Structures are given as structure tokens and as C-alpha cells.
Amino acid sequence: MTKSPFSHTQHSPGSHPQLSAQELKKQEEFQEEAIEHINALYNYALHLTMNPDDANDLVQETYLKAYRFFDSFEKGTNCKAWLFKILKNNYINKFRKNAREPGKVDYDLIKDFYHSIKAAQSDTEDLNAGYFKSLMHDEVYQALQSLPEEFREVIQLCDIEGFTYEEIANMVESPIGTVRSRLYRGRKLLREKLNDFAKKHGYTSENSEDHH
């Protein structure tokens, strides 16, 4: 299934400019398709690693790999989903072996995380908006982080990143039926944790927006 961008190149010996033109085209396409998802990938990496440095490394390695194997990305499919899958695989290979116990939440780690994130972000222009928002709403963040990973992950991929069930099933390597039931159970757990938050912030089921 691998498509080589070089397959249509007329090969003339010694014509290096041809090759670099192809390379240039690859770069352009990659930058167009892949770079725009960097914030989403960074957030996903932060959620997985809870550490800005690790998140940085993970995103960087993901892009390096993605660029190297960009030929195998099927044009017209969801590039963001493809990148997420690469990042997830990278994460598993790199961190999973010595990961903390699944489902256990270390609140000190979350606190540290906020501090380091604050320091790491201090040179970006919308630090204040982002950081204050996080202080106000870290209840939601903590509630999500406190769910067992299998539930947290699907909620993240579905509700935050907007992937379809098919894409999520592919990322977590489980059938769609499993994705459905994990989302159902995960939201139920989350709802119990967010009850107070919902009341405090005026979320009621009666005024739920109507999508129709």
C-alpha cells in the first residue's frame, strides 16, 4: 500500500535537482497536512505523559517518524488520526514499560504538571488566557485524569479531539463495540465526579443544546 512519491519521477542519471524538487514537494505537503495538528498532538502527549518535557520529546519523535514515513500516509484520509496513532505507538514503546499503575492518580503529579506547564508556557503570548482557564477548570481536568486509562482515553479522543468511533477503534486497537461501551461507562463515571462542578457552573440537562 506504500505509495512512493518518486514513482512518477523521470529518472535521469545525475539529476539531483529532480530529487530535491520531490523532496521539496514532500516537505510542502507534509507541512500543509501535518503541522497544523501540532497543538492537538501536544495536548494528547501532555495527557499521556503528564510532563511537558516528555510531551515535547514525544511530539518531536512523532513528527520525525511521520515525516520519514509520510509516503505511507494515504492522501484523503485523516492525517490527524494517522499522527495520533503514531504518537500512541511511540508512547507505548517509550513510556509504558515503566508507567505508573493504571487508574491510580497522583495529585502531586498533577500539581507539578501545572507548575511546569506554567513555566514552559511562559513565553507564549496567550499564556494568561490558557493558564487562568486551567486554574478555573482544573476540576474537569482532574476528574478526567482520575478515570481508569481505558475510559479516559476514549473520552479524550472522542470528546476533545473529535475522532470518529472507527478512528478511535483503530487507535486503541479494539472493536467499535468496545469503544461504544467504554464511552458509555466512562461518561457515567465522569458524570458522578463532575456533579458538583456541573451545578456550580450552571450545567443542567434541561438546557442541553439541541443539535437538530
Add this chain to the structure above:
Amino acid sequence: MTTMTCKEAMALMSAAVDGELSNIEQEAFERHIAWCVNCSREFQEAKKTKRIVREKIVRFKAPQSLVNSIMKLTETPS
């Protein structure tokens, strides 16, 4: 037309929230929650939870240094 049971409706709940039901499932699901108070409430609550996560979760911007280094990465011939 056969009516959906609560158990069946629960199994479809997340897909209903996410717009992932087939037309036939959607029709049957809506028919069920039109008269089942419990399932209707569950549905509203699940939608609410999704809405809170979407609206209130913290999102960070990738640091500019990371963006720069990735742009650089892709400028090196592989």
C-alpha cells in the same frame, strides 16, 4: 415495529450522543427515549458530560520552540 428495550437503548447511548448511530438505530432510539423517562434522562446527562469536557477541558498551545524544531526537522532531507 418492535420497540427497543432499555438495555438496548443503553448500549446505543454513547453512539447516540456522538451522532454515530445508523439511520435505523437512530429512529429506534428516538422512539424509545420519547416515552422512556429513564433513558431520556440518561441521554441528557451523557450529552451534558460530553459538553462539559468539550467546553472546559484545558488546552495548551505547543511551545514555539517545539514548533520551530519540527519545522526544522522537516527541512532536513530524510
